[in-house]
Amino acid sequence: MSTEFLSGNEAVAYAAYRAGCRVAAAYPGTPSTEILETVARFKDAIDCEWAVNEKVAMEVVIGASIAGVRALTAMKHVGLNVAMDPLMTYTWIGAHGGLVVVSADDPGMHSSQNEQDNRNLARFARMALFEPADSQEAYDMTVAAFELSERSQAPVMVRLTTRTSHSAGLVDLGDDFRPLAVAPKPYRKDIRRNIPVPAFGRPMRQRVEERTAALRAEADASPLNRIEDGDRRLGIVTSGVAYTYVKEVFPDVSILKLGFTNPLPTALLRRFAGSVDRLVVVEELDPFLEEQIRAMGLAVVDVQTPLRLFELNPMRLLALRRELLGDVAAPAITPAPAGLPTRPPVLCAGCSHRGAFYVLHKLKATVTGDIGCYTLGAFAPLDAMDTTVCMGASIGNAFGMEKAGLGGRIAAVIGDSTFFHSGLTGLLDVVYNRGRITVVVLDNRITAMTGHQGNPGSGVTLMGESSEATDIATLARTLGVRRVCTVGAYDLAELERVLATELDAPEPSVVVVRGPCVIAERRRDVVPYAVDVATCVGCGACRKLGCPAIVRGDPVGADGRRFASVIDPELCSGCDLCRQVCRFNAIAKRS
Amino acid sequence: MERVLNVSLVGVGGQGILLISDVLAQAAARAGHDVKKSEIHGMAQRGGSVISQVRFGPRVFSPIIADGTTDVLVAFDRLEALRWRHLMAPGGQALINRHDVIPVSVTSGQQAAVEDLDGLVARFYPEAIMVPATELAQGLGQVRATNMVMAGALSHWTPFPPAVWLDALRARLPAKLVALNERAFAAGREAAAALGVRRATA
Numbered sequence: 044m045s046t047e048f049l050s051g052n053e054a055v056a057y058a059a060y061r062a063g064c065r066v067a068a069a070y071p072g073t074p075s076t077e078i079l080e081t082v083a084r085f086k087d088a089i090d091c092e093w094a095v096n097e098k099v100a101m102e103v104v105i106g107a108s109i110a111g112v113r114a115l116t117a118m119k120h121v122g123l124n125v126a127m128d129p130l131m132t133y134t135w136i137g138a139h140g141g142l143v144v145v146s147a148d149d150p151g152m153h154s155s156q157n158e159q160d161n162r163n164l165a166r167f168a169r170m171a172l173f174e175p176a177d178s179q180e181a182y183d184m185t186v187a188a189f190e191l192s193e194r195s196q197a198p199v200m201v202r203l204t205t206r207t208s209h210s211a212g213l214v215d216l217g218d219d220f221r222p223l224a225v226a227p228k229p230y231r232k233d234i235r236r237n238i239p240v241p242a243f244g245r246p247m248r249q250r251v252e253e254r255t256a257a258l259r260a261e262a263d264a265s266p267l268n269r270i271e272d273g274d275r276r277l278g279i280v281t282s283g284v285a286y287t288y289v290k291e292v293f294p295d296v297s298i299l300k301l302g303f304t305n306p307l308p309t310a311l312l313r314r315f316a317g318s319v320d321r322l323v324v325v326e327e328l329d330p331f332l333e334e335q336i337r338a339m340g341l342a343v344v345d346v347q348t349p350l351r352l353f354e355l356n357p358m359r360l361l362a363l364r365r366e367l368l369g370d371v372a373a374p375a376i377t378p379a380p381a382g383l384p385t386r387p388p389v390l391c392a393g394c395s396h397r398g399a400f401y402v403l404h405k406l407k408a409t410v411t412g413d414i415g416c417y418t419l420g421a422f423a424p425l426d427a428m429d430t431t432v433c434m435g436a437s438i439g440n441a442f443g444m445e446k447a448g449l450g451g452r453i454a455a456v457i458g459d460s461t462f463f464h465s466g467l468t469g470l471l472d473v474v475y476n477r478g479r480i481t482v483v484v485l486d487n488r489i490t491a492m493t494g495h496q497g498n499p500g501s502g503v504t505l506m507g508e509s510s511e512a513t514d515i516a517t518l519a520r521t522l523g524v525r526r527v528c529t530v531g532a533y534d535l536a537e538l539e540r541v542l543a544t545e546l547d548a549p550e551p552s553v554v555v556v557r558g559p560c561v562i563a564e565r566r567r568d569v570v571p572y573a574v575d576v577a578t579c580v581g582c583g584a585c586r587k588l589g590c591p592a593i594v595r596g597d598p599v600g601a602d603g604r605r606f607a608s609v610i611d612p613e614l615c616s617g618c619d620l621c622r623q624v625c626r627f628n629a630i631a632k633r634s
Numbered sequence: 635m636e637r638v639l640n641v642s643l644v645g646v647g648g649q650g651i652l653l654i655s656d657v658l659a660q661a662a663a664r665a666g667h668d669v670k671k672s673e674i675h676g677m678a679q680r681g682g683s684v685i686s687q688v689r690f691g692p693r694v695f696s697p698i699i700a701d702g703t704t705d706v707l708v709a710f711d712r713l714e715a716l717r718w719r720h721l722m723a724p725g726g727q728a729l730i731n732r733h734d735v736i737p738v739s740v741t742s743g744q745q746a747a748v749e750d751l752d753g754l755v756a757r758f759y760p761e762a763i764m765v766p767a768t769e770l771a772q773g774l775g776q777v778r779a780t781n782m783v784m785a786g787a788l789s790h791w792t793p794f795p796p797a798v799w800l801d802a803l804r805a806r807l808p809a810k811l812v813a814l815n816e817r818a819f820a821a822g823r824e825a826a827a828a829l830g831v832r833r834a835t836a
């Protein structure tokens with residue numbers, strides 16, 4: 044028996060290998076990213092790629108499934124919004140090779156812009172839905188998901204959450220950890236099956252409803268759903284990681300542990316509800332199970348303890364136990380002292396995004412932003428972003444503001460990975476419809492925020508092969524933008540000259556700001572900068588850059604309101620920006 | 635071991651907390667325990683608060699440690715030790731690295747520094763074991779080995795022998811880093827020997 048200590052994400056990748064998956068495609072997004080990074084360890088068996096976005100990832104794995112092999116895609120919850128269009132129709136066409144869609148939701152919004160519960164999307168799309176509670180289940184359920192998908196033709200969603208994705212536990216990989224012998228299904232051209240024009244689509248629609256009924260019967264009998272008998276005065280229905288908190292806090296009561304949650308196992312639920320005095324549902328985020336259980340006509344206790352928003356944890360369930368059973372005392376907790384300074388995320392010292400924001404702030408532009416490390420340009424002291432909606436939205440948002448007659452200088456700021464993901468179509472729209480906004484592409488040649496994955500500008504694939512590094516300026520010209528220029532990220536005067544000109548130009552323009560991510564680049568030959576204490580007048584101009592290496596030092600002058608700057612040589616990456624903003628020449632390379 | 639033991643490891647990004655918690659979890663597994671580890675990854679940038687939790691025992695369900703039930707807090711920074719005070723069980727132990735990473739919010743002048751850090755630590759952790767881990771690691775010529783110095787100190791508490799830690803450490807680290815980290819572990823173990831770390835009790 045081989046046992047490994049794996050995170051939920053790693054366990055999914057190991058399961059894909061075990062289940063004979065042949066193709067995997069994904070776009071990075073916390074907390075899902077490590078799934079494909081781990082699949083890449085098995086690249087001899089699984090063809091894997093960083094797709095340009097989630098929709099393309101979905102289309103690639105659907106193509107593989109149509110061709111008859113097992114395929115997997117993984118994405119963060121909001122990524123599935125992008126991929127919904129192909130998915131909604133493929134669930135009707137039906138999987139040929141088994142298709143597994145991993146959705147990593149983020150209760151508590153540890154690293155996301157919203158807290159949507161994608162179980163709703165599984166139900167909406169008529170997929171089967173599995174909700175693992177830990178790494179072992181992530182492994183077992185992903186293997187089972189491939190099998191079920193291939194047998195039933197339903198794509199199967201495996202829903203992880205930040206906690207299941209990033210927690211690790213012991214996983215029994217069985218006696219013989221190698222790919223199961225699954226032969227690809229033969230591909231046969233069949234337009235009735237694969238082209239859902241209305242005449243072919245209507246029978247598909249009916250088949251999906253029949254399939255859902257069959258899956259419901261299967262869920263009722265599935266070993267992934269089980270009753271753990273206990274004190275029957277209280278029965279708790281639970282799923283996903285919430286089960287582990289229930290086991291900690293309610294070890295004594297009857298539990299219906301659900302792992303296969305769509306279609307809902309209604310017969311099993313009736314049986315369980317009939318065996319207990321009071322029924323309570325404990326699930327993370329939306330009342331997905333609870334509303335369906337109530338719609339079955341079963342009585343569910345109206346719980347007063349707030350459990351709906353944000354991540355569940357044992358503390359919240361202890362409060363629930365106090366409400367329901369009243370047999371536990373509130374734990375003795377010494378709170379942390381109040382008013383401790385926080386450690387909010389900031390752009391790294393020497394980040395290539397900093398200069399553009401510094402200049403945009405100075406130029407008093409209205410800036411629609413986007414999603415990536417550079418979203419941090421929104422915060423003081425850079426304070427250079429007005430909006431962020433979703434990946435790629437900056438360009439359409441800026442154009443909409445222009446159409447609304449906002450006036451003044453309007454810029455959309457977008458990272459390279461985000462531009463490839465969904466900025467291209469927005470830019471084309473601006474060109475086609477005669478907009479005049481300026482699009483600033485912060486091109487650090489990498490997808491930094493999610494941990495430095497490759498993208499079409501990086502020139503290297505997840506398989507480790509070199510590939511064409513797409514040039515953004517050329518692309519913009521091809522889309523029909525006539526005013527395109529490329530500027531180095533660390534030349535403030537040039538950035539200001541170019542941005543001021545382009546923001547005032549009467550037609551659309553693209554400014555590509557180029558400079559590699561300093562964290563990904565890991566240069567060893569950095570010469571840090573230093574402030575000459577004798578020259579520094581304490582004006583604080585350099586601190587307006589928001590560089591974490593520049594520290595407020597001792598007071599300068601008699602009024603006690605001005606402070607010298609000090610540069611932390613450990614943090615400084617020698618980017619030169621602070622030297623450029625110091626009017627007193629107090630900053631230079633350390634000699 | 636009858637019950638599940640709870641270890642919370644806290645500090646700042648870049649201090650190697652994810653690595654030490656991984657080694658601890660693997661060591662507990664080697665010693666025959668069920669084990670779960672939970673951490674929240676921040677974003678790509680440096681400098682945020684980091685927390686990792688390791689639970690081991692006969693059977694572990696929740697990956698999260700409930701507030702007020704941490705048996706041992708391993709803090710790499712005094713401010714972070716204070717920030718996570720609510721995790722401690724009554725009578726729990728705290729091993730605190732005698733070291734401060736001043737937050738950017740303070741160095742930039744946007745937020746006020748803690749006025750009397752020594753006093754606060756003494757008040758909130760009257761029995762804490764202060765380990766000069768960063769200092770010892772610097773002495774070994776590699777600040778980044780601070781995490782293994784703390785591991786050495788923690789090894790007095792864990793209910794399995796140091797050899798199990800070292801096996802897990804060798805299995806987890808690239809070969810060229812093993813010798814340095816073994817020295818750091820030994821230094822931490824030796825330094826903490828006189829500090830009165832209590833052994834875990836079932």
Ligand SMILES: Cc1ncc(C[n+]2csc(CCOP(=O)(O)OP(=O)(O)O)c2C)c(N)n1
Nearest residue numbers: 072122414415416417458459460461491492
């Ligand atoms: C639809 C969607 N997919 C994925 C993500 C996760 N995500 C947030 S930022 C980001 C990458 C940004 O990369 P880039 O635009 O190159 O900016 P950088 O972080 O390098 O500055 C990703 C993948 C998301 N928020 N939404």
Ligand code: SF4
Nearest residue numbers: 391394416491560561
């Ligand atoms: S990780 Fe790279 S892109 Fe992100 S803030 Fe740091 S330097 Fe900038």
Ligand code: SF4
Nearest residue numbers: 590615616618619621
């Ligand atoms: S050169 Fe100045 S702005 Fe650049 S990283 Fe160093 S201290 Fe920060």
